[in-house]
Amino acid sequence: MFSTYYQTSEQSYLLNYGNFINIETNKKVLSHFKFLQKKNYKFIKNIIPSFNKLIIQFDPYFKKETNKIINELKNNDHIVSFDNKIHKIEICYDDEYALDKNIIEKILNISFADFINLHLKTEFHVFMIGFMPGLPFLGVSNFKKNIPRLISPRLKIPSGSVGVVNNLTVIYPNECPGGWNIIGKIKKNLFINLNTFFSPGDKVIFKKISKKYFLKK
Amino acid sequence: MNNITKLKVLREGLMTSFQDFGILSSQHLGITTSGVMDDYLFKIGNIILFNKLNTPSLEFAIIGPKLKIVSGNLNLVITGNVSFNLIINDKNIKGECFRTYFLKKNDIIDIKSTINSNYGYLCVKNGFLSNSINGSYSTIINANIGANKGKKLLFNQTIKANSSIKSKSYKLENLEYFNQNIIKVIKGPQMNYFKIKDIDKFFKKEFTISKNLNRIGVRLINNIIKPFTSYNIDSEGIIKGSVQVPGDGNPIVLGADHPTIGGYPKIVTIIMDDFRKLIQLPAGKKFKFKEISLEEAEETYFKTNKHLKNIKDKFLVVD
Incomplete structure (x- = not known):
């Protein structure tokens, strides 16, 4: 293969x-x-x-x-079966967390509300976990244009931030530097006691929640 | 024999942490291998104490820790090019590297600094004690994972080691080791991202070690090399010793605590036996890369291991 x-x-x-x-x-x-x-x-x-x-x-x-x-x-071209675990992850796209909202609107030339709809439509595949402990690489969205990395990476991305580059999405489990465009935030802890919440091959669907609900949780 | 020795941290040093060979089978979770930066010094420390090779030690960088024994006894050795003092029985002694010492309650180990190098090791007979992960006592400080609850040594904390009764003292002399100015490499997975004339320049012109050096990586400067195809590849697994070239053209040598996945092209891989030589070069030091074949790299690896196996023959009995 x-x-x-x-x-x-x-x-x-x-x-x-x-x-x-x-x-x-x-x-x-x-x-x-x-x-x-x-x-x-x-x-x-x-x-x-x-x-x-x-x-x-x-x-x-x-x-x-x-x-x-x-x-x-x-000589082994056997594709293993995946558990097909589907995770529903609550995400808040509020301005306070969508740090790069304006960049996304400008690049894709659509409103952020339309972008959110596109993002929510995708059933994501977990490609891999890496870069830092528990960080999932998710895809594939269907945006009309490529979204490049930030020209100068952020020195500190808040933990739980969700970022996009091209048609891929990542979630930062912990605060770290990084160059992805931040579009929202999740509450779920993705790395506890040396275990990652996602495994490669899992599916992920985002569910939009309001800031009020996000803060209450 | 089963007693535990306790040491109080009077000075934590710049970046002191418990390390061994590193954490295996965890990179797919995003947990890097970590482990000692200089495996050669670490191994020698354990060999001279007749420890198992992978016995956990304290790695320190540039400024070392100051430790006071508050209970128990300790046979220890410090490996590297290191300036340190010992206070044994209230007497101040200038320490010799690669020589074992026996310390008791109230004695002090004061590791002042590394000389012309970055990393040194404090190894003790039967090893330090801490929490482990996947059987390893390494610490990934930036991820808060591993020994010492994922933290570097902290001021005022008490650390533990296995006690040992006084054993024969040994020393090793004339280890030729520091300040290499040629670092051997093999072709990296994306060498074809670079033009032949740039690859030529990569090997012919000197690099300088920048101030930006730590367990995650070492930035090289003064020889900008830019890939001609793309600054990005589809992110893939990366390994210690790989030399990646980001958009600004200043290469980064990946250290023990490197991220597990990276998206920059990698021009060369430093051979395992020379990785330790590169990471010991202090900021400002100049050096050149030299390409060798994979077969030569493998031979070097086996040769160094053989040399370590025979090093016991070179021990001198001190007392």
Whole structure:
């Protein structure tokens, strides 16, 4: 299912499943990720899935064994079934939290209310968790234009902030710097006791709530 | 033997934290591997104490901690290029790195600073005690995860270590180590994002270590390299030692606490054995990158491990 692979260090391989961000490609990555996770090989130190790549970190003394596994994966095109967990997440798009409302309106040339409707219409797929603990990368929305990153990233994004770039959405579980356009905020804690709330392959639907309700919760 | 030694933190230092080889199998949750920045110094510290290689130690940076033993005994060693004093039995002693010492109640370890380098290690016989995650005693300070409840060492806190009875003292001499000016690398996954003439410049011209250096990454300056295709790639997993190039053209070497996913093109990967050499270079230091083959990189890795295995033969008995 991957087209090429490449050794990026003495202890890691990068498997390439294509150059597109779409759910079909990502499911291939996640299938191999889940396959390897289940096998629980002692000499595999980390497996990192992303949109269309998989990194396998291994103990350099076990390169032969790792090569064998990669050859095995090459012939394994079984797409695993996902639990299809659907999470409904309450989001507040109030001006106080939608820090980049004006940028979004300008780039897409629509009102923020119309943007919200588009955002609420998407059933999001969780591509991966990463960058920081518990941060989900969600997609794919259907905006008419690309939304670039902020020209200069914010030094502090409040925790729970929801950001968009192009047709993707992220949620920052904790305060951190970042360059995504902030459109709202959620209350749900996405990273508790070393567990992430979402898993790759899950589905997410946002539900709009008012500021009054958001503050009450 | 099962007693616990307690140490009071009289000075916390600039960035002191519990570390070991790092946290495995967690990057897919966004939890980075963390772990020691200089695995060589960490391993030597544990070898000279006859510890298991992965015994948790204290890593310090630039300005170290000052610790007072409030109960119990301790065999310890400090590895690195470090200026420190010990107060043993009320006597002030100038400390020697790579030499083991035995300390008792009321004795003090005062780690003043690293010299011409950034990181040093305080290893103790049988290790420090703290909370672990996934079996690791590493600390990810910026994420608040790991040993010491995810925090760097705090002023006035009490930390714990396993007590040990006085063992033979050893030392190691003539370790050739600091101030490398050639850092070896292999091709990175997006080297083809750069023009041949820029790749040439990347290797021929010196870089300078900027002041922007910490456990997350090291910014390199004075040799701007810009990718010609795009400043962004589809975000993918990233690893320690990878050299990514953001839009302004000043490369970033990813450190132990790097984010787990990144969207900048990566021009090279520093070989595992040279990562520790790069992160020890102080701000302002100049160096060049040199490309080697993957096979050479692998050989170097095995060779260094072999060298560490045989290092016991070089121990000198002090008393």
